[in-house]
Amino acid sequence: MSDLNKLTLAEARDLLRSGETSSVALTEACLGAIEGAGALNAFVHNTPDLALERAGAADARLAAGNAPAMCGLPIGIKDLFCTTGVASQAASRILDGFRPEYDSTVSAKLRDAGAVMLGKLNMDEFAMGSSNETSTYGNAVNPWKVDGRALTPGGSSGGSAAAVAADLCLAATGTDTGGSIRQPAAFTGTVGIKPTYGRCSRWGIVAFASSLDQAGPMTKTVRDAAIMLEAMSGHDAKDSTSADLPVPDFEAMLTGDIRGKTIGIPREYRIEGMPEEIAALWDRGADMLRDAGAKVVEISLPHTKYALPAYYVIAPAEASSNLARYDGVRYGHRATLAAGDGITEMYEKTRAEGFGPEVQRRVMIGTYVLSAGFYDAYYNRARKVRTLIKRDFETVFAEGVDAILTPATPSSAFGLGEMANADPVQMYLNDVFTVTVNLAGLPGISVPAGLDSKGLPLGLQLIGQPWDEGELLKTAHVLEQAAGFVAKPSKWW
Numbered sequence: 001m002s003d004l005n006k007l008t009l010a011e012a013r014d015l016l017r018s019g020e021t022s023s024v025a026l027t028e029a030c031l032g033a034i035e036g037a038g039a040l041n042a043f044v045h046n047t048p049d050l051a052l053e054r055a056g057a058a059d060a061r062l063a064a065g066n067a068p069a070m071c072g073l074p075i076g077i078k079d080l081f082c083t084t085g086v087a088s089q090a091a092s093r094i095l096d097g098f099r100p101e102y103d104s105t106v107s108a109k110l111r112d113a114g115a116v117m118l119g120k121l122n123m124d125e126f127a128m129g130s131s132n133e134t135s136t137y138g139n140a141v142n143p144w145k146v147d148g149r150a151l152t153p154g155g156s157s158g159g160s161a162a163a164v165a166a167d168l169c170l171a172a173t174g175t176d177t178g179g180s181i182r183q184p185a186a187f188t189g190t191v192g193i194k195p196t197y198g199r200c201s202r203w204g205i206v207a208f209a210s211s212l213d214q215a216g217p218m219t220k221t222v223r224d225a226a227i228m229l230e231a232m233s234g235h236d237a238k239d240s241t242s243a244d245l246p247v248p249d250f251e252a253m254l255t256g257d258i259r260g261k262t263i264g265i266p267r268e269y270r271i272e273g274m275p276e277e278i279a280a281l282w283d284r285g286a287d288m289l290r291d292a293g294a295k296v297v298e299i300s301l302p303h304t305k306y307a308l309p310a311y312y313v314i315a316p317a318e319a320s321s322n323l324a325r326y327d328g329v330r331y332g333h334r335a336t337l338a339a340g341d342g343i344t345e346m347y348e349k350t351r352a353e354g355f356g357p358e359v360q361r362r363v364m365i366g367t368y369v370l371s372a373g374f375y376d377a378y379y380n381r382a383r384k385v386r387t388l389i390k391r392d393f394e395t396v397f398a399e400g401v402d403a404i405l406t407p408a409t410p411s412s413a414f415g416l417g418e419m420a421n422a423d424p425v426q427m428y429l430n431d432v433f434t435v436t437v438n439l440a441g442l443p444g445i446s447v448p449a450g451l452d453s454k455g456l457p458l459g460l461q462l463i464g465q466p467w468d469e470g471e472l473l474k475t476a477h478v479l480e481q482a483a484g485f486v487a488k489p490s491k492w493w
Ligand SMILES: NC(=O)C[C@H](N)C(=O)O
Pocket: 127, 128, 129, 130, 155, 156, 175, 176, 177, 178, 179, 180, 181, 315, 431
């Protein structure tokens, strides 16, 4: 069978179970696709030998009839996840040469579920960015193109999104601190879910902002997101914020029946300057859910406008503290020193060379907002705003809203280079619809819902109640089926 790399996880799983294909064949198809896609710069560390070895082992398990949930399915792993013996650099020069001696809990869970890792995926440095342009490997490129213009796949999980959209792998892991799964999913016509904070263990994932970071799957369909999220989820004693809750069978919850659900449309998300096409898509999404039997109501989340500023205080504050460990001593890059240089020069030179400009900017902002004279004015105030944002959501959920529908992004994919040199706040504005979800710790999913007038994918976001990923996926599945998004980028790479 040709084009095995184009299958969804669910399709490939069924073919593996019925013996119509093998994991080795699937893996070879993906490795071939990766080899031909250098122009996308999505995979940055390839592990073909390891992949074929694991695929062979998966085939043996399938033949023996004891195959776990994702047995034999080839996937990509974001460079932020530690993977034993395989470069895990967070797309940063400072982690040059770092090969962990352990797997992150999520990558270990996926391996235990039988998934086959093809290699590591490009991203923004330390997950800081919305375009992939802060990566030390150079940016990944969106497989979608208009008028010959190279577009961003979004960020920070842009390599994951590009790889899934271009069928280089069946699915990939991402992480989302302020939108890093959902925005690239929206820009590439793929599905991305950020689970409730605490659903997936953060252990072994390079930390950016620990109170916001969450891992999640990036897939071709909502069904695949359900399959992969289940494999990634679960309590982990090594992460004190990981929730000790049962993980439901998410796929079994995709019943297609959302009759009687209440969907909220938050007034405050109708921001000034929202492109007409995005507003129209949002309205169409609401109609689709209404037609499926849901009740659609307007709601208010009054503190929404403070979310971006609060995020861009809290995330850099936590980053400045997390990134203090990269000091040139323990692992990774160390600058070459001049005669007479002492420990201070070693730190300064190493960090100046090892971190890119966006990471340095955030470390400086973070250090500033945490400093004695400014702590109350910035960091403490942002934390209070965060509580108010969380309460906004709690209030509407208590009033009977089951899920909230919003656009995923304020635009479709933009051109590479278009925003990189502009005022950094322009780039931060990409996160306007996504950061509230991280600040409140809620699950959110982006579903491909249509094309804009340029022919580029647009996503709609559904936000759910905490620990309610099953119901959220059910609603997202209905939206996906109603939107009927089947477009694929035409191959130019
Ligand atoms: N990490 C993320 O979720 C991306 C967000 N745009 C940021 O730069 O912080």
